[in-house]
Amino acid sequence: MAKVFAIANQKGGVGKTTTCINLAASLVATKRRVLLIDLDPQGNATMGSGVDKHALEYSVYDLLIGECDLAQAMQFSEHGGYQLLPANRDLTAAEVVLLDMQLKESRLRNALAPIRENYDYILIDCPPSLSMLTLNALVAADGVIIPMQCEYFALEGLSDLVDNIKRIAELLNPQLKIEGLLRTMYDPRLSLINDVSDQLKEHFGEQLYDTVIPRNIRLAEAPSFGMPALTYDKTSRGALAYLALAGEMVRRQRRNSRTAQAN
Numbered sequence: 001m002a003k004v005f006a007i008a009n010q011k012g013g014v015g016k017t018t019t020c021i022n023l024a025a026s027l028v029a030t031k032r033r034v035l036l037i038d039l040d041p042q043g044n045a046t047m048g049s050g051v052d053k054h055a056l057e058y059s060v061y062d063l064l065i066g067e068c069d070l071a072q073a074m075q076f077s078e079h080g081g082y083q084l085l086p087a088n089r090d091l092t093a094a095e096v097v098l099l100d101m102q103l104k105e106s107r108l109r110n111a112l113a114p115i116r117e118n119y120d121y122i123l124i125d126c127p128p129s130l131s132m133l134t135l136n137a138l139v140a141a142d143g144v145i146i147p148m149q150c151e152y153f154a155l156e157g158l159s160d161l162v163d164n165i166k167r168i169a170e171l172l173n174p175q176l177k178i179e180g181l182l183r184t185m186y187d188p189r190l191s192l193i194n195d196v197s198d199q200l201k202e203h204f205g206e207q208l209y210d211t212v213i214p215r216n217i218r219l220a221e222a223p224s225f226g227m228p229a230l231t232y233d234k235t236s237r238g239a240l241a242y243l244a245l246a247g248e249m250v251r252r253q254r255r256n257s258r259t260a261q262a263n
């Protein structure tokens with residue numbers, strides 16, 4: 001049964017999409033079966049996976065409103081090696097259209113139910129907002145991965161997100177938890193970074209991933225070729241960091257399931 005992770009942070013430009021694409025490809029490299037869901041109308045994860053968002057017959061929007069089935073919307077990222085439910089601007093209408101639908105916050109969860117056992121990991125790329133789309137992602141997910149830049153203001157928005165996750169866990173999805181906090185675009189030369197890192201460790205303890213993602217130009221270049229960094233330049237620091245993250249995630253999973261068995 002797949003673990004479903006929403007990659008969320010209501011701030012834009014913190015590395016959500018970059019994390020989705022590169023983590024998906026890295027999990028594939030470790031022989032996991034992966035589905036990436038683009039839930040952002042900007043369609044960046046779709047383009048970065050090498051799928052043209054302008055040429056879609058069906059997208060995740062049609063799936064959410066019941067206009068197509070999973071197989072019709074499903075694409076494959078050739079360079080990434082994972083399956084993709086793509087998105088484009090059509091998805092902006094979802095905010096309004098979903099409001100009138102029954103079980104509006106569970107549409108994604110229900111759509112995924114029949115295929116959860118076909119994958120080891122399902123990653124959901126969230127839009128930069130706490131909207132109906134993000135709500136659908138958080139209701140469908142087992143855990144939230146929060147990418148963040150280590151800057152002073154990063155901590156400010158974090159408490160809103162954490163409060164939201166708690167509220168959704170209480171009301172709609174009791175198994176939802178914070179899977180991990182990921183430091184992205186990490187530049188150890190910035191003096192502030194150690195302070196912020198220390199604060200994060202204090203607040204989030206083991207939830208903070210040991211792996212940090214460095215600022216790396218290859219990670220920024222790769223999406224314009226529709227590739228993960230692992231295909232574009234597999235020796236780049238960015239590609240290696242995401243491989244390390246996949247390893248840490250898988251080890252964490254194994255440890256958690258051992259603890260669960262022991263209890």
Ligand SMILES: Nc1ncnc2c1ncn2[C@@H]1O[C@H](COP(=O)(O)OP(=O)(O)O)[C@@H](O)[C@H]1O
Pocket residue numbers: 011012013014015016017018019044128184185186213214215216217219220221238
């Ligand atoms: N580790 C990194 N090093 C260099 N550039 C990065 C890194 N992570 C993301 N970027 C670039 O920063 C911008 C924002 O990243 P993105 O993943 O799109 O953020 P989000 O999805 O949270 O809006 C993009 O142009 C992306 O290529």
Ligand SMILES: [Mg+2]
Pocket residue numbers: 016017018040044126
């Ligand atoms: Mg994005």
